Amino acid sequence: MSQQEKTFSLEIREDNIGVLTMDVPGETMNTLRAEFADEISALIKDIKANADLQGLVIISGKKDSFVAGADITMIDACETAADAEKLSLEGHRVMGELEALNIPVVAAIHGPCLGGGLELALACHIRVCTESTKTVLGVPEVMLGLLPGSGGTQRLPRLIGVAKSLDLMLTGKQIRGKQALKMGLVDDVVPETVLLEVAVKLAKKGKIQRKLKLDLVGKLLETNKLGRNIMFDQAKKQTLSKTRGNYPAPEAILEVVKLGQEKGFEAGLKLEAKRFSELAMTSESAALRGIFFATTAMKKEDGVKGVKPKKVKKAVVLGGGLMGGGIANVTATKAKVPVRIKDIAPQGLLNAQKYTYDILNKKVKRRFMSKSEMQSQLAMITGTTEYTGVKNADIVIEAVFEDLKLKHQMVADIEANCNENTIFASNTSSLPITQIASEAKRPENVIGLHYFSPVDKMPLAEVIVHPGTSDQTISTTVEFARKQGKTPIVVKDGAGFYVNRILAPYMNEAARLVLEQEPIDVVDKALVDFGFPVGPVTLLDEVGIDVGAKIGPILTKELGSRFEAPAVFDKLLADDRKGRKNEKGFYLYGKKAKKGKKQVDESIYKLLNLKPEAKMAPKAIAERAVLLMLNEAARCLDEGILRSARDGDIGAIFGIGFPPFLGGPFHYMDSIGIAELVDKLERHQEKYGERFAPCESLKAMAKEGKKFYN
Numbered sequence: 001m002s003q004q005e006k007t008f009s010l011e012i013r014e015d016n017i018g019v020l021t022m023d024v025p026g027e028t029m030n031t032l033r034a035e036f037a038d039e040i041s042a043l044i045k046d047i048k049a050n051a052d053l054q055g056l057v058i059i060s061g062k063k064d065s066f067v068a069g070a071d072i073t074m075i076d077a078c079e080t081a082a083d084a085e086k087l088s089l090e091g092h093r094v095m096g097e098l099e100a101l102n103i104p105v106v107a108a109i110h111g112p113c114l115g116g117g118l119e120l121a122l123a124c125h126i127r128v129c130t131e132s133t134k135t136v137l138g139v140p141e142v143m144l145g146l147l148p149g150s151g152g153t154q155r156l157p158r159l160i161g162v163a164k165s166l167d168l169m170l171t172g173k174q175i176r177g178k179q180a181l182k183m184g185l186v187d188d189v190v191p192e193t194v195l196l197e198v199a200v201k202l203a204k205k206g207k208i209q210r211k212l213k214l215d216l217v218g219k220l221l222e223t224n225k226l227g228r229n230i231m232f233d234q235a236k237k238q239t240l241s242k243t244r245g246n247y248p249a250p251e252a253i254l255e256v257v258k259l260g261q262e263k264g265f266e267a268g269l270k271l272e273a274k275r276f277s278e279l280a281m282t283s284e285s286a287a288l289r290g291i292f293f294a295t296t297a298m299k300k301e302d303g304v305k306g307v308k309p310k311k312v313k314k315a316v317v318l319g320g321g322l323m324g325g326g327i328a329n330v331t332a333t334k335a336k337v338p339v340r341i342k343d344i345a346p347q348g349l350l351n352a353q354k355y356t357y358d359i360l361n362k363k364v365k366r367r368f369m370s371k372s373e374m375q376s377q378l379a380m381i382t383g384t385t386e387y388t389g390v391k392n393a394d395i396v397i398e399a400v401f402e403d404l405k406l407k408h409q410m411v412a413d414i415e416a417n418c419n420e421n422t423i424f425a426s427n428t429s430s431l432p433i434t435q436i437a438s439e440a441k442r443p444e445n446v447i448g449l450h451y452f453s454p455v456d457k458m459p460l461a462e463v464i465v466h467p468g469t470s471d472q473t474i475s476t477t478v479e480f481a482r483k484q485g486k487t488p489i490v491v492k493d494g495a496g497f498y499v500n501r502i503l504a505p506y507m508n509e510a511a512r513l514v515l516e517q518e519p520i521d522v523v524d525k526a527l528v529d530f531g532f533p534v535g536p537v538t539l540l541d542e543v544g545i546d547v548g549a550k551i552g553p554i555l556t557k558e559l560g561s562r563f564e565a566p567a568v569f570d571k572l573l574a575d576d577r578k579g580r581k582n583e584k585g586f587y588l589y590g591k592k593a594k595k596g597k598k599q600v601d602e603s604i605y606k607l608l609n610l611k612p613e614a615k616m617a618p619k620a621i622a623e624r625a626v627l628l629m630l631n632e633a634a635r636c637l638d639e640g641i642l643r644s645a646r647d648g649d650i651g652a653i654f655g656i657g658f659p660p661f662l663g664g665p666f667h668y669m670d671s672i673g674i675a676e677l678v679d680k681l682e683r684h685q686e687k688y689g690e691r692f693a694p695c696e697s698l699k700a701m702a703k704e705g706k707k708f709y710n
């Protein structure tokens with residue numbers, strides 16, 4: 001291997017501190033690969049042989065990345081559990097050799113330090129990280145359906161305690177330097193400019209004699225077997241209530257951490273490698289890894305191949321409602337682009353600005369953000385009731401009432417008050433973009449940019465293209481959405497676009513099940529057990545029954561009778577049931593609701609003349625609703641609404657929480673088998689009606705034995 005191809009280089013400084021720099025050639029980020037093991041082992045041998053060496057600092061040669069974990073493609077390439085177990089055991093060996101060094105070893109961390117990267121740092125004797133926002137630490141393996149497989153399940157609890165470790169391992173959350181210091185994960189947090197200097201000083205100071213610091217509850221629960229049993233039982237209960245048994249990794253994490261606490265470090269490591277290898281072979285992990293690969297690929301794609309996006313320097317949001325406030329928020333705080341909100345009423349502007357104030361204020365209170373940082377972000381959001389200060393806007397996003405006439409007026413206003421290049425992006429959730437653009441003087445600048453509520457949390461944005469939208473507009477809008485922290489998917493214009501189009505038949509079917517006397521909470525639970533974050537009836541309450549009632553007829557008119565909603569909306573709206581927003585829907589809200597308990601508003605059964613009784617198996621309930629979603633997703637791909645099955649999977653997972661462990665609707669259809677799926681749809685068609693008729697593309701695929709993914 002030539003000098004340049006090496007990942008690790010060891011420099012011995014004059015003060016006899018060795019600096020081991022990791023820099024994987026040709027990659028933007030450092031990741032750990034099996035082939036590095038021998039290279040590190042050889043270096044460790046050299047280090048041991050050097051009697052003059054006083055200490056060692058491990059640092060990254062990359063600009064803004066320490067180590068982002070084990071290389072996920074390497075885990076993906078494992079064909080058998082034995083392959084994966086070997087990876088884990090090799091990791092154990094190398095980390096063990098590092099930890100056993102007599103001289104103090106310091107990890108100098110700047111940039112992501114995740115998964116195997118953090119496990120490497122844990123095997124060091126001392127950790128120092130930068131205070132930069134680029135530095136994040138965590139063990140996100142659970143998001144890939146895995147567990148920390150390089151000793152993390154054993155070293156982390158011994159350093160910071162079991163409860164805090166379980167929180168990190170079970171959620172996969174990433175924390176910043178100051179939080180890491182507070183929890184004892186690192187020993188110091190410093191500015192980037194002095195990282196190496198401080199690390200060297202720490203190495204000279206010598207190893208730290210550590211004693212696990214626990215608070216009173218920690219002492220009660222973690223230092224004796226009985227307490228630990230209570231803690232693990234509780235954690236298991238909470239985990240199962242979240243995963244519903246659909247995700248094997250969290251349970252395995254609990255098992256391995258517990259065993260390590262009871263039977264010791266070595267026994268813990270042994271089980272860690274075993275469970276890691278088993279998890280790597282599960283369909284759940286394969287699906288979750290697929291999501292990582294898909295989203296990474298999507299980060300790099302231009303909205304239109306070869307068309308470079310223009311830089312957005314100023315944005316305008318029309319409408320200061322909940323959506324407008326959220327869009328302004330991500331524009332200022334994530335994209336770091338100044339944004340001007342235009343509303344007809346000063347109160348609207350205040351509400352929209354308050355949206356961001358409330359979010360930032362929470363961060364300040366938790367000390368995640370300084371007051372001055374908050375002030376400077378708030379200063380980026382200004383307001384106007386006239387069209388002043390909008391002339392040089394690069395993009396205008398409208399979030400006004402769903403009314404075509406009003407939208408036409410907005411297009412005309414922007415064409416009159418902005419410049420000829422200003423993009424007009426509509427956040428409509430139901431009106432076709434072609435119709436919004438129909439009276440535009442510059443239809444090439446008109447596009448859809450559909451966000452999901454709450455905007456600051458939901459990761460998806462649909463970028464909707466009508467036949468006249470220019471490539472430049474598409475490319476710039478896609479990049480802008482990405483800067484706002486969204487994963488954008490480009491979809492062709494059509495009623496409901498993609499996400500609402502697949503959601504509508506699913507929600508309608510849930511409503512039909514309720515009308516067939518299945519209890520509301522039983523229907524919701526069946527779909528939550530299937531893997532959705534909330535049930536469809538709850539979702540309808542959240543979205544608004546009035547909103548649902550509006551979208552239904554538009555979809556039926558444009559796409560056909562299979563979208564017809566059951567005749568229930570008129571009765572609900574006549575009874576002023578809009579859902580959570582007016583605290584009157586399928587469930588109880590406000591004063592009527594018991595704290596912490598979700599309860600069906602039983603009066604709805606009387607209103608709809610129902611005598612609920614659970615008759616169907618939960619699996620059959622879920623199947624009925626989900627089959628319609630799958631069939632519609634296949635249609636969207638066939639009609640070119642979607643550019644790819646991958647976009648359809650990511651759109652459904654990020655937009656409506658389609659169960660990630662199933663990999664998205666297209667992945668799931670492949671795993672069922674297309675022929676089997678068609679068969680299921682036909683059986684449902686016979687029993688429940690034409691809306692279940694499998695679409696032509698699925699039938700053709702079944703005949704030809706095709707799949708969505710190869």
Ligand SMILES: C[C@H](O)CC(=O)SCCNC(=O)CCNC(=O)[C@H](O)C(C)(C)COP(=O)(O)OP(=O)(O)OC[C@H]1O[C@@H](n2cnc3c(N)ncnc32)[C@H](O)[C@@H]1OP(=O)(O)O
Nearest residue numbers: 029031068069070071072112114115116140148149150296
């Ligand atoms: C045995 C161990 O316990 C098992 C493990 O460690 S499993 C791995 C655990 N680590 C993770 O899950 C982290 C995965 N990575 C990430 O979340 C994000 O990449 C990140 C937060 C580190 C950085 O995000 P961002 O700055 O947006 O950069 P992003 O575009 O995602 O990544 C940059 C490049 O690094 C690659 N990369 C990042 N982490 C990787 C990993 N763990 N494996 C393989 N490639 C990785 C990406 O594929 C991308 O490659 P490309 O430039 O060739 O397309």
